Amino acid sequence: MTEHEPTDTDEPQTTDTDEPQTTDANGSSTPDAERSGSAGDEEFRSWTESSGTGTVNVQDLTKVYGEDDDEVVAVDEVDLHIEAEEFVTVLGPSGCGKSTLMEAIAGHLEPTEGEVLVNGDPVDGPDPSRGVVFQENRLFPWKTIDENVRFGPQMRDAVDEERIEALFGQMGLEGFEDAYPHELSGGMQQRAELARLLANDPDIMLMDEPFSGLDAMTKDLMHEKLLDVWEDDDRTVLFITHDVEEAILLADRVVVMTARPGQVKDVIDVDLDRPRDTDMVTTDRFTELQRRANESIHDEAERAMEQAEGRT
Numbered sequence: 001m002t003e004h005e006p007t008d009t010d011e012p013q014t015t016d017t018d019e020p021q022t023t024d025a026n027g028s029s030t031p032d033a034e035r036s037g038s039a040g041d042e043e044f045r046s047w048t049e050s051s052g053t054g055t056v057n058v059q060d061l062t063k064v065y066g067e068d069d070d071e072v073v074a075v076d077e078v079d080l081h082i083e084a085e086e087f088v089t090v091l092g093p094s095g096c097g098k099s100t101l102m103e104a105i106a107g108h109l110e111p112t113e114g115e116v117l118v119n120g121d122p123v124d125g126p127d128p129s130r131g132v133v134f135q136e137n138r139l140f141p142w143k144t145i146d147e148n149v150r151f152g153p154q155m156r157d158a159v160d161e162e163r164i165e166a167l168f169g170q171m172g173l174e175g176f177e178d179a180y181p182h183e184l185s186g187g188m189q190q191r192a193e194l195a196r197l198l199a200n201d202p203d204i205m206l207m208d209e210p211f212s213g214l215d216a217m218t219k220d221l222m223h224e225k226l227l228d229v230w231e232d233d234d235r236t237v238l239f240i241t242h243d244v245e246e247a248i249l250l251a252d253r254v255v256v257m258t259a260r261p262g263q264v265k266d267v268i269d270v271d272l273d274r275p276r277d278t279d280m281v282t283t284d285r286f287t288e289l290q291r292r293a294n295e296s297i298h299d300e301a302e303r304a305m306e307q308a309e310g311r312t
């Protein structure tokens with residue numbers, strides 16, 4: 001498999017042209033919360049053997065881009081496990097390999113070393129059971145919202161009209177079925193993107209900074225919407241972010257990554273009650289978790305900045 005090679009189960013891709021692509025469909029994958037290093041062999045074995053619907057195991061994952069002088073080690077020997085129905089956020093500085101990790105789980109790229117297992121099976125390409133959402137939505141600009149949402153199921157001859165109608169209600173998009181993506185606000189586009197993903201009924205949702213382009217108020221609403229979806233449907237979620245508050249508010253566990261080459265530095269258990277809402281960010285426990293995450297990420301952010309400035 002070549003990086004980003006189009007397959008008939010790949011995600012819809014927007015392009016600079018208005019021409020339909022032949023590379024669409026809908027894949028989704030599961031992420032993992034890692035626990036390498038600190039875990040004993042026996043404990044680690046029990047995680048990797050767990051293979052319920054929606055479990056992800058990343059084992060010794062290394063990804064090297066380029067060759068010789070251009071070589072970049074994006075992630076280095078990452079071990080991660082995510083239980084079925086767990087919500088894990090990955091927090092890391094810019095360029096530390098977060099997207100690389102997610103793309104490996106999505107099946108969009110081939111590891112240099114190591115492997116990813118989903119439900120105990122090796123990932124060897126995209127699959128609709130692993131749904132991916134990016135910061136820039138991948139809606140087809142030439143299709144209506146309804147056509148976008150039903151595209152994945154249609155490709156598999158598995159359209160469920162009731163499900164699609166319910167998704168429009170759940171995402172507050174009734175009345176916008178015939179609109180085109182450019183006619184919607186940023187928040188509505190991301191809700192349409194979520195509906196498109198959920199139309200495939202994925203076990204695992206892989207979300208790469210999906211709300212980072214939204215204003216604060218819309219972002220809060222999207223957090224509530226996503227938590228509702230997750231709490232109702234028991235899906236596994238791997239959510240990548242730079243935002244400490246977002247990482248804690250959403251997650252069961254926050255995985256903190258080092259600066260490049262990305263490795264798991266820390267795993268923070270978030271023991272806040274559920275259901276969660278944005279008011280929680282002012283509580284003592286939230287502040288304490290936030291302080292811990294900030295301490296963990298601080299040096300890595302500095303190192304990442306030095307790397308970006310060419311100082312290391």
Ligand SMILES: Nc1ncnc2c1ncn2[C@@H]1O[C@H](COP(=O)(O)OP(=O)(O)OP(=O)(O)O)[C@@H](O)[C@H]1O
Binds near residue numbers: 097099
């Ligand atoms: N296809 C590629 N070819 C060469 N280098 C790449 C490729 N994709 C990513 N990289 C490099 O690998 C490193 C990790 O990239 P990645 O996008 O996974 O990091 P990230 O943590 O998601 O970054 P950001 O937070 O900025 O989105 C970066 O140095 C990036 O430039």
